[in-house]
Amino acid sequence: MSRVIDMELSLPHSEANPDLERISRGRPGTPFAQSLPRPEGYGFANYGNVFRSKETAPANKGEANDGGLVRLVEDMDRAGISRGLLVGAENSATGRIHQAHPGRFFLFTTFDPFDGMRAVREFERLVKEEGANGLRLSALYNGVPANDRRYYPLYAKAAELDVPVRIYTAMNYANDRPYDLGHPRYLDDVAIDFPELRIVAGLAGWPWVNEMVGLLRRHPRLYVDTAAHHPRYFSQPGSGWEQFLQFGNTLLQDKVMVGLSRYLFGTSFESIIGEYKQLPLKEKVIEKWLYGNAAEFFRLN
Template sequence: MKFIDYASKPPTRAFNPPQTQHLQNYRRVYAKSESRVEKPKNEKTALASYLSTYKKLGAKHVVVKARDNETTFGLKVRNEDVAAFCKKQGSRFVGFAGVDPHKGMTAVRELETAVRELGLRGLNLQCFELKLAINDKRMYPLYAKCVELDIPVNIHCGINFSTASLMDYGRPAYLDEVMQHFPELRVCASPPGWPWIEELIGVAWRHPNVHIGVVAVRPKLLTLEDSGYRPLLAYGSKILQDRILTGTSFPMQPLEQAYAEFEALPLPDGVKRKWMYENAARFLGL
């Protein structure tokens, strides 16, 4: 089945700058998951394996994202590097920009440059790294610019594992207020809001431009009774079947494993096609 991977991080230095202390707890939480990912000896070999696996799996598109958290944590994945990677690798890769809302109008101008001049196709905001809630008014100029540029925005939603930040920044209920002010804004809330998944489902039910990204979670957890993720199957197979996107979150899990687990989900074939390809294609404007 053809698919779009909505969340992937290429194994290159540009996408993997030295991690700052605020992400130390992520290494503890995800150590076991990432240990299952084969680690080639050098970047060239790692990248070749990464690209060939996507080709083997038949991925139509892969979304890769910049990040700009300079003000809070000094971490940045540059828009220019993301754009250069996408240009070099061809149309399979779709890039999202990252800008720092703390920089005010400078961030707004950087976003416009990233889209109009660099060819990036969306905006990525990791709220917990920005130490800003989803509805913080410092985000609003960027939301307005996304509407003006007709690009989607990816917003980190749900738990984060940084003990240098707060879980509350990713609370889905804050997105409800944003959508009342910006009903035209195309949003993907990802990861899918745990431990507030039903809250996020409610926000998406209320607002037709809110999508849910099943990323940074093993797909098989959606089938487990006590995982907290089962409501995604219940609502995602019916009223929200047109608004679920899927991503491997490589290198958090092996590409082949994530793809196989998405394909194995107990969904009708038509719904599965929407989850794995059609919804993302429409959301991204491809």
């Protein structure tokens, strides 16, 4: 059985705070007290129009008894997943989850960049006192691109604490905000201004794959994960992943980490891992993608 580190595990629905999703998927920008009802299928609802297949339906969503984190850890054990980056948990749950499942999850905190130094101080506390493993930022939700100056105090603190940052890097389909909020170009400024910072581009920058590859070559501490993309498409001609796969098998083989995103595909960890193993990658490269690169990134070695 292969060893695996998964860069995108979803918090089980039964343990999630439904208000977080409702708020984060609402209107971008500052709320307005007398907002009118939104058109049907607008904003995040448009994802349902774009992705209609059963495959993209979140697994177990809405189930009251999905087994929670206990069942998730059991599923991880069966698939050989030693650790995973858990998304969807509240900052306040960091210490509790680490205590209940020591050494199994990476927990990255999220903050509103408009909270300034209050966010910086709380970030430091969570890392030092609750075991937070890094910082996660997503312009998809708040509409603030990664190179905005309001993030810079958080980046500086992450560099000082020597913890990594995961930045949403991909096109979005929420048609009430710019499609390119997650363009890889925003990472260039961050990597230039914080050369010591370990950065992972979450979701791999599609459809700007060639630019993502160029930036990975350009910045030594910039990495990438494959979350939210099914591995079967990486080797499919015309999918746009051709350069990613070519460089990921050669010059960038030490910079790619897998995000299995099982919750999106409604299947087992074993099935997705099996599809990664079918990609036209060298055997040693597959091991790096599945485990070795993330172990280096998180300094588990």
